[in-house]
Amino acid sequence: MSAPARTPAGAPGHLTGPAGGGIGTDAQRPDGTLKVRGEFAYGSDLWMEDMLWGVTLRSPHPYARIRSIDVGPALAVPGVHAVLTSDDVPGAKAYGLELADQPVLAVDVVRYQGEPVALVAADHPETARAAAARIVVDYEVWEPVTDAIAALGHPRWNAVHEDDAEVTELSRESAHLHPEGNLVRHLKVRTGDPSPTADVVVVNTYEVGMQDQAFLGPESGLAVPAEDGGVELYVATQWLHVDQRQICSALGLPPEQVRLTLAGVGGAFGGREDLSMHVHACLLALRTGRPVKMSYNREESFFGHVHRHPATMRYEHGATRDGDLVYVKAEIYFDGGAYASSTPAVVGNGGTMGIGPYVVPNVHVDCYGAYTNNPPCGAMRGFGSVQTAFAYESQMDALAAALGMDPVELRCRNAMEQGSTAITGQVIDSPAPVVELLRRLEAMPMPDAAPDDLRHMPGGVSNTTHGEGVRRGVGYAVSYKNVAFSEGFDDYSTARVRLEVVGGEPVATVHTAAAEVGQGLVTVEQQIARTELGVDRVVVHPKDTQVGSAGSTSASRQTYVTGGAVKAACEAVRGQVLARAAELTGRPVGELRLFDGAVVGEGLELPLAEVLGDDAVEETLEWRHRPTEAIDPETGQGFAHVQYAFSAHRAVVDVDTELGLVKVVEMACTQDVGKAINPQAVIGQIQGGTAQGLGLAVMEEILIRDGKVQNPSFTDYLIPTILDMPPMRIEVLEYADPHAPYGLRGVGEAPNISSGPAVLAAIRQATGLPLTRVPVRPEHLTGT
Amino acid sequence: MRLTCTVNGSPQQVDDVWEGESLLYVLRERMGLPGSKNACEQGECGSCTVYLDGTPVCSCLVAAGQAEGREIGTVEGMATEESLHPVQQAFLDAGAVQCGFCTPGLLVATDDLVTRSLAAGAPPEDAEIREALAGNLCRCTGYEKILDAVKLAAQRMAAR
Ligand code: FES
Ligand code: FES
Numbered sequence: 001m002s003a004p005a006r007t008p009a010g011a012p013g014h015l016t017g018p019a020g021g022g023i024g025t026d027a028q029r030p031d032g033t034l035k036v037r038g039e040f041a042y043g044s045d046l047w048m049e050d051m052l053w054g055v056t057l058r059s060p061h062p063y064a065r066i067r068s069i070d071v072g073p074a075l076a077v078p079g080v081h082a083v084l085t086s087d088d089v090p091g092a093k094a095y096g097l098e099l100a101d102q103p104v105l106a107v108d109v110v111r112y113q114g115e116p117v118a119l120v121a122a123d124h125p126e127t128a129r130a131a132a133a134r135i136v137v138d139y140e141v142w143e144p145v146t147d148a149i150a151a152l153g154h155p156r157w158n159a160v161h162e163d164d165a166e167v168t169e170l171s172r173e174s175a176h177l178h179p180e181g182n183l184v185r186h187l188k189v190r191t192g193d194p195s196p197t198a199d200v201v202v203v204n205t206y207e208v209g210m211q212d213q214a215f216l217g218p219e220s221g222l223a224v225p226a227e228d229g230g231v232e233l234y235v236a237t238q239w240l241h242v243d244q245r246q247i248c249s250a251l252g253l254p255p256e257q258v259r260l261t262l263a264g265v266g267g268a269f270g271g272r273e274d275l276s277m278h279v280h281a282c283l284l285a286l287r288t289g290r291p292v293k294m295s296y297n298r299e300e301s302f303f304g305h306v307h308r309h310p311a312t313m314r315y316e317h318g319a320t321r322d323g324d325l326v327y328v329k330a331e332i333y334f335d336g337g338a339y340a341s342s343t344p345a346v347v348g349n350g351g352t353m354g355i356g357p358y359v360v361p362n363v364h365v366d367c368y369g370a371y372t373n374n375p376p377c378g379a380m381r382g383f384g385s386v387q388t389a390f391a392y393e394s395q396m397d398a399l400a401a402a403l404g405m406d407p408v409e410l411r412c413r414n415a416m417e418q419g420s421t422a423i424t425g426q427v428i429d430s431p432a433p434v435v436e437l438l439r440r441l442e443a444m445p446m447p448d449a450a451p452d453d454l455r456h457m458p459g460g461v462s463n464t465t466h467g468e469g470v471r472r473g474v475g476y477a478v479s480y481k482n483v484a485f486s487e488g489f490d491d492y493s494t495a496r497v498r499l500e501v502v503g504g505e506p507v508a509t510v511h512t513a514a515a516e517v518g519q520g521l522v523t524v525e526q527q528i529a530r531t532e533l534g535v536d537r538v539v540v541h542p543k544d545t546q547v548g549s550a551g552s553t554s555a556s557r558q559t560y561v562t563g564g565a566v567k568a569a570c571e572a573v574r575g576q577v578l579a580r581a582a583e584l585t586g587r588p589v590g591e592l593r594l595f596d597g598a599v600v601g602e603g604l605e606l607p608l609a610e611v612l613g614d615d616a617v618e619e620t621l622e623w624r625h626r627p628t629e630a631i632d633p634e635t636g637q638g639f640a641h642v643q644y645a646f647s648a649h650r651a652v653v654d655v656d657t658e659l660g661l662v663k664v665v666e667m668a669c670t671q672d673v674g675k676a677i678n679p680q681a682v683i684g685q686i687q688g689g690t691a692q693g694l695g696l697a698v699m700e701e702i703l704i705r706d707g708k709v710q711n712p713s714f715t716d717y718l719i720p721t722i723l724d725m726p727p728m729r730i731e732v733l734e735y736a737d738p739h740a741p742y743g744l745r746g747v748g749e750a751p752n753i754s755s756g757p758a759v760l761a762a763i764r765q766a767t768g769l770p771l772t773r774v775p776v777r778p779e780h781l782t783g784t
Numbered sequence: 785m786r787l788t789c790t791v792n793g794s795p796q797q798v799d800d801v802w803e804g805e806s807l808l809y810v811l812r813e814r815m816g817l818p819g820s821k822n823a824c825e826q827g828e829c830g831s832c833t834v835y836l837d838g839t840p841v842c843s844c845l846v847a848a849g850q851a852e853g854r855e856i857g858t859v860e861g862m863a864t865e866e867s868l869h870p871v872q873q874a875f876l877d878a879g880a881v882q883c884g885f886c887t888p889g890l891l892v893a894t895d896d897l898v899t900r901s902l903a904a905g906a907p908p909e910d911a912e913i914r915e916a917l918a919g920n921l922c923r924c925t926g927y928e929k930i931l932d933a934v935k936l937a938a939q940r941m942a943a944r
Contacts, residue, residue, distance in 0.1 A: 010818070028876060035884030036872035036891060038819020038859035045818035126804060216823040216831060216885040216923050266823070266885030267923050298824040455911055518883025518924050680879040687926030688882065714828035714921065722927040723918045 008048045008222050008291065010041030011234060012261065014509075015522055015540040022531035023742060026680035029523045030540055031516070042264035043220030043236035044295040051222065051291040052081055054277070054284045055128040057118040057135050058303055059110035062144040062338075062373040062707025066108055066117070066137060073134040074120055079127040081288045083135065084119040088283060091252030097242065097274060097378070099184075102339035104250045104279050110139070111338035112375050113708050114303025121284040121292050144373035144707035148335035149312065151182040151370045184336050184369035185344040187351035189423050189636030192362030196327035198318025202398040206315065206391040207773040209701035210335075211308035211692075213380050214719050215517075217266015219276040219304050220295035223285035230257025231282045236265040238272040240513045241549035250279045251286070255545070258282070262543035268517035269692070270379030271305040273554055274341050302712035306341045306378030307702055309334040309369070311350070311387035317395045323405050325414045327362035328355045328395075332388060334369045334377070341378030343369035348487050350384035352424050352631065352640050356392040357434045357480040358414040363423045365636065373707045379554055381692060382752045385481045390774055393477040393757035397764065407761070408438050408476050415478075425637040428644065430674075431735035434478055437648035437670040441476060444729050447652055447666040458654055458661035460723055469658035472665070475761025478648040479753035482641035483746035484557035488630040491557070491642075492622045494548030495565035496541075499533055499573050499608070500616035506597045506608040508533050508570075511541035514550035514562040519748060520681040521558045525566050527677060532570035534594035535608075548622060556645060556746025559677060564741040565623035572619035581611045626739060643737055647671035647750035649690065649758035652726075655766040660778025662698050662763055667755065668729040674737045674745035686730055686751045693755025695720045698763075701775050789851045791815060792861030807851045808832045808843040811858060819859040819888050823921070830920030833889035834858045840896045842919075859888035862895065870944070871895045874937035875930075882924035890920045890930060898938045907938035 015034075021027025034040035071083040086093055086105040096102045106117045118135050122128035145151045221235030230253055237243050240260045248258050265272070277294040284292040296304045316329040332350050336343035351367030380386075400407040415434035421427055449472075457465050485491040496511040508529045516522045526538040541547075550562045574594055581599040582589045585606065592601045599606045631638035650668040655661070667690050676682045699718045703710040711717045736743025756774060764771045767781055787810060788797045798814045805814075808825070811834070812818045820843055821831035827845040834843045835857030843856075862869040868876070871894050881887050897916040901908040908916065913934050922930060 009816075026879070029881065031884070032876045032881050033868070035881050035887055036859075036868060036875055037863050038817075038888045040884055041818065042821075042885065044822060045812070047813075047816075047818070124802070126802065214923055215883070216821070216829065216921065217883065218822065265883060266821075267883040269923070295822075297822075298826060298828075453911065455915075518885075520882065684879055684882055684925055684929060687928045688924045689926075691926035692923075713826055714824045715826060719921060719923060720926075721918050721921060722914050722930065725927045728926070728928055 006224065008046045008224065008234060010046040012263065012542040014542065019536040021527055023527045023677045025527065027523055027527050027678060029520055030526060031522060040264050042217045042266050043234065044218055046222040046234055046263055046293060048222065048291040051293050052121040052123055052288060053125040053128045054119055054121045054281050054292045054294040055125065055132050056116045056280060057132040059106065059113060059115040059117055061110060061139055061141050062113045063142040064110050064139040065142065066106060066110065067140055068138045069118060070136040071118060073136065074131040077127060077131040077134065079124060080120060080122045080131045081290065082121045082284055084283055084287060088287065089250055092249045095246040095250055095275060096340055097342050098344050099340040112373055114375065116280065119280050119284055121288050146372055146374055146707050148333045148370040148372055151372045152368060182371045184340050184371060185347040187347050187367040187636060188634060189351055189363055189365035190634065191423055194364065196318060196362040198326040199321045200399065200402050201316060201318045202395060202402050203316045204395065204398060204772055206313045206394060208311045208387040208390055209775055210310040210377065210704065211380060211696045211700050212302065212702050212717060213269040213271030213305065214717065215267030215269055215271055218296045218298065218301050221263055221277055221281055222291055222293045223281035224291045225285045225289050228257060230259065231285055233260045233278060233282055234263040235260060235278055236263050236272065238268050238515050238517060238554060239552035240515065240543065240545050242552065243275060243278050244545050246275055247279050247282055251282055260545045262515055265515060265517040268553065269381045270383065270554055273379040273552060274306050276304045298714060299712045302709060306376045308380035309336060309346055309377040309387065313388065313391040315391050315395045317399050319399055319403065323403050323410050323413050325358055325360045328360050329364040330354050332367040335372055335374055336369045337372055337374045337376035339376040341376050343378065346384040349482060350388050352636060353385045353480065353482060354388045354392065355423060356389065357416045357432065357478060357646060359416050359420050360423065374704055375709060381689065382481065382749045383555065385479065385753050386696065386756065389477065389479045389753045389757050390760060394760065394772065397761050408442055411478060412438055424631060424640045426639055426641065430643065430737040430739060431672065432644065432646060433672050433733060433735055434646055436733065437646060437672065438476060438478055440670045440731055441648055441650040441668055444668050456663070458656035458663040459659065460663065464659055464661065465656050470654050470656050471766040473653050473655065473762040473764065473766025475651045475758045475765055476648065477754045477757035477761060479750055480644045480646045481556065481749045481753055483643040483645050484555050484560055484625055486628050486641045488628055491551055491561060492624040493550040493562040493565040494620065494622050495562065495569040496547050496618065496620040497529060497566065497569040497573050498616050498618040499577060501609045501612050504609060505537060506535045507537045507539060508535050509539045509541055510566055511547050512550045512562050512566065513543050513545060513547050514558050515543060515553040517553050519685065520678060521562065523681065524559050524563055524677050528563055528566045529570055532567055533574060535597055547620065556748045559744060560740055560746050561625060563744070564625065565621065567741050568623045569619045569621050572621060573617050576617045577611060581606055584611060643740060643745060645745050645747065645750040647754045649754040651758035651762040653759065653762040653766055655763055655781060657767055657781060660781035662776065664694055664726045664759060666726045667694065669751055670731045670733065671750055672733040672735050672745060673747050674740060675734050675743045676732055677742065677744055679732065682732055682747050683730055685747045687728055689748060689751035690728060690755040691720050691725055693752045694759050697756035697759035697774050697776065699775055785849065787848055787852060789853060790855045791817065792857060801848050805848045806844050807846040807848050810848045811843060817858055817860050821885055821888055823885060830893060831886055831889040833892045833920065835892060840893055859891055862891060870940045871898065871937040874940060875933045878929050878933035878936050880925060880929040880933035886920060886922040890917065893917055893920050894934050894937060898934065898941055901938065902942055907942055908934065
């Protein structure tokens with residue numbers, strides 16, 4: 001494969017970092033020093049002498065036909081080098097993760113506000129923006145479809161709703177946005193008695209607003225035209241190979257001519273799993289023959305990536321008078337927005353994980369994903385499970401209240417454990433310490449009763465209260481989340497590991513395409529290589545498409561799957577090295593191991609330099625977790641998931657019931673991680689995930705009116721600040737999953753799922769209000 | 785227009801600066817100092833925090849022309865060739881860096897806070913740290929380890 005003709009400033013280099021630290025240690029990040037020095041180059045920092053700036057013209061309308069586009073006025077602006085529309089897309093006009101339904105640039109119709117319509121490349125970003133504003137697009141504006149349930153043509157449900165909801169003829173004829181109708185996926189789970197009855201029944205409808213990933217590093221990258229007619233793309237992304245597949249198809253180029261390298265990524269949380277500026281920058285670079293940089297500003301970022309699906313969920317829980325769950329019925333609607341993105345998989349998780357970590361004999365779940373003219377929704381940390389956890393955990397509290405039972409008691413009574421059967425019929429074949437997670441939380445000390453300092457009250461530094469009307473509440477929630485890709489997807493990762501002696505010192509190099517987005521996978525790769533190869537110095541090769549796919553950095557899967565691949569490649573390298581040593585020493589391989597830069601055995605310590613000389617031992621291999629299978633379309637039964645992660649939260653809040661202000665006083669979390677490969681990073685994931693869950697509970701929502709985003713800025717879309725985040729108590733359990741490398745469990749998503757429902761439960765307890773919608777706003781608390 | 789100022793102790797001069805360019809843009813795109821970050825360019829996130837004549841500011845809100853003749857300090861000026869600034873080391877040791885996009889701005893804001901607090905005679909307390917860093921968003925860490933890092937830095941800087 002040809003190397004790039006020229007390398008931009010900021011192109012990633014090999015990472016080394018501090019030496020030492022195998023698995024189970026708080027090894028430091030290999031990119032940490034670069035990051036604190038300000039020398040770590042993110043996608044938006046890439047730079048080339050003769051580069052142009054690309055910008056995107058987006059639709060102001062959520063639904064409209066494009067009558068015509070006149071690019072002439074833009075082309076006439078001095079400094080402009082290219083203006084492109086869908087006519088300039090040489091390959092497939094549409095792309096997508098699961099369905100190729102999203103135009104690279106709008107073709108005749110725009111289906112959401114912010115849909116890309118045209119591109120401009122110019123020598124200054126302001127020139128490009130000014131030129132884009134001069135493109136004349138003539139729209140015939142249509143009325144948008146903005147409600148997922150209406151889009152499916154269902155009647156609004158009511159409390160006696162019993163039948164399966166079917167997509168009606170009406171829906172298909174009058175409201176479809178795509179030729180195949182508005183239904184993206186309907187998942188059904190059916191177990192036990194279809195018409196169960198119970199002593200105590202609670203029925204409620206819940207809503208979850210649209211959350212944004214709000215990663216801080218904007219969508220960005222640099223495309224460099226190559227001499228072979230192809231393109232090098234340096235980009236901040238989550239899954240290089242799935243990007244490459246889609247870019248190749250849009251450009252009409254083979255994979256050899258579309259080479260991707262991961263630029264520095266400023267957070268992702270699911271929002272970079274779909275393409276953003278990838279194809280656009282390549283199109284502009286190929287057209288102009290110049291490097292093209294694209295970097296969204298914050299407002300454009302709100303339009304430039306998919307969000308978390310808003311959900312409407314009706315749940316009915318039935319239990320015996322003693323508190324044993326008899327049945328759960330759930331209808332879950334995810335608003336997928338204008339394009340499918342990963343909606344089918346989100347529906348898959350939402351449905352199959354949709355009643356929480358409880359054992360229930362009779363289950364009836366319908367989970368739908370719909371097309372509307374709202375912004376497209378797709379992957380975000382927790383992926384379908386965050387929404388349903390608000391519903392099922394609220395239901396557990398409502399049921400506990402109806403039974404006069406303690407909410408934790410009710411949960412423990414019905415909790416799943418190892419050997420339990422999930423609603424997919426899968427037997428939980430590794431530890432499931434749900435009860436222990438909850439009991440440990442209960443046993444933790446409570447924060448002080450009342451704040452001594454007014455700054456710690458609701459309203460904080462603005463001094464809105466002196467304590468009158470402030471009520472405290474405590475809430476618990478527990479969650480579980482499938483780890484890695486499910487439902488029969490061939491989920492693998494590729495690792496290339498090389499061991500050699502450089503300057504007298506053994507060095508291992510790990511090369512994978514697994515995206516480092518901040519979570520610390522690069523550290524984990526080094527730790528595994530150190531442990532498996534007995535060396536201190538491990539170099540992390542830049543992440544690129546010169547090695548096979550690692551799969552996505554999502555679904556809490558990289559430590560498991562890419563970690564598994566690195567471990568397996570190291571074992572293969574080790575096997576070769578030990579075989580050589582066996583030959584040299586005449587000892588059986590079985591008596592030899594690698595330790596501290598040497599081959600060691602009984603009375604033997606042979607430095608690697610003597611075994612390897614000038615040779616490098618290298619192995620590349622693909623590694624898969626055990627296969628999953630598709631679920632039955634009528635019953636939802638099947639071995640759908642390879643692993644589950646479990647976490648629980650206790651939230652303590654103070655609520656100013658007069659002003660409707662919430663202060664989260666403390667968050668406590670327990671999580672089973674199987675094996676903490678890097679304990680410090682595990683804690684970091686729990687703390688960060690907790691913050692995002694808290695944000696959705698009390699502040700974060702993209703507000704949409706008539707298909708238009710009302711708050712695309714950090715002024716109006718609020719994420720937790722350091723003032724909003726309380727101190728945390730955390731206990732990490734390590735019950736090994738015998739099926740996973742080192743027994744580890746994926747970590748990143750579970751705490752994001754249980755955190756918000758715990759906060760909601762605490763606010764409910766403080767106020768006595770039912771609170772069925774998140775984020776909770778002051779007006780929900782004051783009734784104004 | 786031409787802009788002349790001092791950045792991290794070195795005199796800088798750049799030509800052809802546009803009226804509308806921010807100090808952040810000039811640092812990043814014209815001076816080859818992309819360490820200061822651009823998470824919002826609206827004054828809401830603090831990722832672009834730099835010292836302007838010794839006071840931390842959001843450089844995305846400072847028009848380039850306002851920097852004329854003034855002294856600017858960025859994250860790139862904190863460490864020496866050989867060793868990190870104690871605030872930088874503390875962020876690493878405490879595990880306060882994940883994606884790191886918030887880090888440059890937080891380092892400058894922390895350095896300012898700790899320096900001021902120690903000059904006033906005591907390391908900053910939790911409530912002060914929270915107030916001082918309320919303008920610096922971080923999406924990855926949940927802030928706990930940032931608090932730890934600030935306290936660690938203060939402890940080490942006080943001991944020097
Ligand atoms: S980039 Fe300046 S405050 Fe966000
Ligand atoms: S470490 Fe990613 S935003 Fe702070």
